Amino acid sequence: MIRSQTLNRILGRRMTERMIETSSVILREWSTNFSCVPRPGETIYGLHSFRFPDPQCINLSDNAPESGAASQPSTSYDLAELMDAAAVAEAHRFDIFQTCAQGLEWAHTTMGLPWWATIPLCTLSLRLALLPWSLRQAKIVRSSYMIYKEAVTLTDQQQGLSHGSSSSDTSSSSADSSPSARTQLASSTSSLTTAQRLKRTQAILRNFALLRQKCEAPHPIWILVNPMIQMPCFMVMGLTLRAMGVGRWPGLIHEGTLWFPDLTKAPLIIETMETPLGAPGFILPGLILAMTLTSLRRGFGASGTKLYQNQENDNFGKLLAALPPLLYTLTILGTYFKVQQPHAALLHWATSSAFTLSLQMGLQTAMVRETLHILPAQQVKDMLARMVAPPKPASSSGPLYSESTLPSELVEKVRCTHSADVLVVMGAQLSAKHRYSEAMFCLDRALALHSSHVRAHYSKGQVFSLVGRWQEAQRCFREAAEKSPEGSPEKGQALYCVATSLHTQGDLKTAISMYREAEGCWRGQTVISYSLTNALLEAGRSEEAKEVLIEAMNRDSKSPGRPFAFVLQRLASKLGLGQGVV
Numbered sequence: 346m347i348r349s350q351t352l353n354r355i356l357g358r359r360m361t362e363r364m365i366e367t368s369s370v371i372l373r374e375w376s377t378n379f380s381c382v383p384r385p386g387e388t389i390y391g392l393h394s395f396r397f398p399d400p401q402c403i404n405l406s407d408n409a410p411e412s413g414a415a416s417q418p419s420t421s422y423d424l425a426e427l428m429d430a431a432a433v434a435e436a437h438r439f440d441i442f443q444t445c446a447q448g449l450e451w452a453h454t455t456m457g458l459p460w461w462a463t464i465p466l467c468t469l470s471l472r473l474a475l476l477p478w479s480l481r482q483a484k485i486v487r488s489s490y491m492i493y494k495e496a497v498t499l500t501d502q503q504q505g506l507s508h509g510s511s512s513s514d515t516s517s518s519s520a521d522s523s524p525s526a527r528t529q530l531a532s533s534t535s536s537l538t539t540a541q542r543l544k545r546t547q548a549i550l551r552n553f554a555l556l557r558q559k560c561e562a563p564h565p566i567w568i569l570v571n572p573m574i575q576m577p578c579f580m581v582m583g584l585t586l587r588a589m590g591v592g593r594w595p596g597l598i599h600e601g602t603l604w605f606p607d608l609t610k611a612p613l614i615i616e617t618m619e620t621p622l623g624a625p626g627f628i629l630p631g632l633i634l635a636m637t638l639t640s641l642r643r644g645f646g647a648s649g650t651k652l653y654q655n656q657e658n659d660n661f662g663k664l665l666a667a668l669p670p671l672l673y674t675l676t677i678l679g680t681y682f683k684v685q686q687p688h689a690a691l692l693h694w695a696t697s698s699a700f701t702l703s704l705q706m707g708l709q710t711a712m713v714r715e716t717l718h719i720l721p722a723q724q725v726k727d728m729l730a731r732m733v734a735p736p737k738p739a740s741s742s743g744p745l746y747s748e749s750t751l752p753s754e755l756v757e758k759v760r761c762t763h764s765a766d767v768l769v770v771m772g773a774q775l776s777a778k779h780r781y782s783e784a785m786f787c788l789d790r791a792l793a794l795h796s797s798h799v800r801a802h803y804s805k806g807q808v809f810s811l812v813g814r815w816q817e818a819q820r821c822f823r824e825a826a827e828k829s830p831e832g833s834p835e836k837g838q839a840l841y842c843v844a845t846s847l848h849t850q851g852d853l854k855t856a857i858s859m860y861r862e863a864e865g866c867w868r869g870q871t872v873i874s875y876s877l878t879n880a881l882l883e884a885g886r887s888e889e890a891k892e893v894l895i896e897a898m899n900r901d902s903k904s905p906g907r908p909f910a911f912v913l914q915r916l917a918s919k920l921g922l923g924q925g926v927v
Contacts, residue, residue: 441581442581442584442585442588445581445582445585446585446588446589446594449463449464449467449585449586449589450594452466452467453596459596459600459601459602460596460597460600460601460608460689461600461601461602461605461608461692464586464608464689464692464693464696465692465693465696467582467693468582468692468693468696468697468700469696469700471578471579471582472697472700475571475574475575475578476704478570478571478574478575479571479575479704481571482570482571482572483708492553492556493549493553495556496549496550496552496553496555496556497549499552499556500545500548500549500552540910541910541911541914544910544911545911548911579693579697582693583690583693583694584690586687586689586690586692586693587686587687587689587690589687589689590608590609590610590611590686590687590688590689590690591609591687593609594609594689597609597687597689601688604622604625604626604628605622605625605626605629605688607621607688608687608688608689608692609687609688609689610622610626610687610688611626611684611685611686611687611688612626612627612629612630612684612685612688612691613626613627613684613685614685615685622688626688627684629688629691629692629695630680630683630684630686630691632695632698633680633683633691633694633695633698634676634677634680634683636695636698636699636701636702637676637698638673638676638677639702640698640701640702640705641669641672641673641676643702643705643706644705744785745781745782745785745808745812746782746783746785746786748786750782751782751783751786752783755783755786756786759771759786759787759790760790762790763794764794765791765792765794765795765798765801766791766798766800768787768788768790768791768794768801769787769788769791769798769800769801769804771784771787772784772785772787772788772791772801772804772805772808773804775787776804776807776808776811781808781811781812784804784808785805785808788801788804788805788808789805792805797828799825799828799829799835799839800825802821802822802824802825802828802839803821803822803825803838803839803842805821806818806819806820806821806822806824806825806839806842806846807842809821810842810845810846815846815849815850816846816850818842818846819843819846819847819850822839822840822842822843822846823839823843825839825842826839826840826843832865832866833866834866834867836866836867837863837864837865837866837867837868837870838863838867840859840862840863840866840867841859841860841863841867841870841872841873841876843859843863844856844857844859844860844862844863844876844880845876847859848860848876848879848880853880853883853884854884856880857877857880857881857884860873860876860877860880861877864877869900870900871897871900871901871913874893874894874896874897874900875897875912875913875916877893878890878893878894878897878916879916881893882916882919882920887920890916890920891920894913894916894917894920897913898910898913898917901913
């Protein structure tokens, strides 16, 4: 802030930035009274180019002394210096808007188009520049929403809640589209206690993270990146155009079109309730409102929000149920401010709304989706359904792969890799992507380099179990157990997988024995006690099952988050132990 000796003498010791702002307002009021048309100068309102009458005395009432002090007399001052100080202060405050206004003026001059064409073209250019971020957000929103739905389905299947389908490989989309399925699910979840609902939510989030990693989907935090980039850009441009309209920027008065030849006029002056352009002045605000509401409706429909709102017992469903009315209400209330905007700003918002709606309509066309590499919704649903569906037994006991059918790039990469550890990691990554034959090729190569590699045997058993070949899985897990250090957790984990393989094949007696052996190495694991309880219950040994279950519930009560509380309570109900056993 610039202060000269004259200015300090006029304003005294209590001169503050507020006084500069007050002086700036006075100058703008004078400029209106003298009907001076501002020209772009050093500030957005061009304050330097005005010619004012000779300086007069002004009593700054805001600078009154405190009670009991002597009154300060009115003082004459140098108006030119006050103008300079006010102009510098205002230019400093609105620097970003001044830069934007100068950019718009440059575009207007360079293109040689009237303002009514320059403003929409600048808005479209900005939207196109930010289009990659918009498309990325659209993909992330849709994929995250679908993955979340499948995570809910997977969690409810794990916890024994019905989704209205007896088939194990039925996608959750069928449940979403069936009213009876939604009713059945709502009745199942409504009986849960608050603690059980909290644990269910935690399980949903864990499954969501797992499915997101398998799909290689971006983190949902990216949803916030696009608004954080776009909102400041469009707000700055909109506010700049509003300031240019209020300040009667050169050319805006005469370079309108149709029913708004003057782009500085607003549809409504709220203080006097005047309508400078009459009824046609409300056309643009009405179009903006209609396009925004239509865009919101289409957006909610495309993401499937309506279907998911019926799951009232899910917190995410409650949020989605409240979101549309909230956004509709905010959009309608925003019209109150839109009708007070100059038509220069309304042109900007109308162009932006039209672009959004056109993009949504274009994305419904297969050709546009293919061009932008957006997968159809059904394809994404099918992919997720395959992930949450249990594996189907393999029809053959032969090799999982033929080297001649594998991608040549992978074969070459594996042959050039001489570290068994690296190959095991590669196999795990390929297995997570459901590329089991390629994963097995990596693991076989790892065992060829290091035949006693415990993790390679263990990972190979996991791949066999994922394709339903439990006998081969059992042999691999047993190899891993034999090659693990005696009494180590690794040995206990491998033995637990051996027991699971036997359990799945129906050999309950041997499975129970292996569960107990695994418990001796891998101590304190609730998952082993839970599986052992199921095996004992299936074998008809209810009393032993009760003892093991009570021990499992005691262990789970000491675990952070109690991940097995829900399924253990279900087993307790089957065994007649009732609520609150622990």
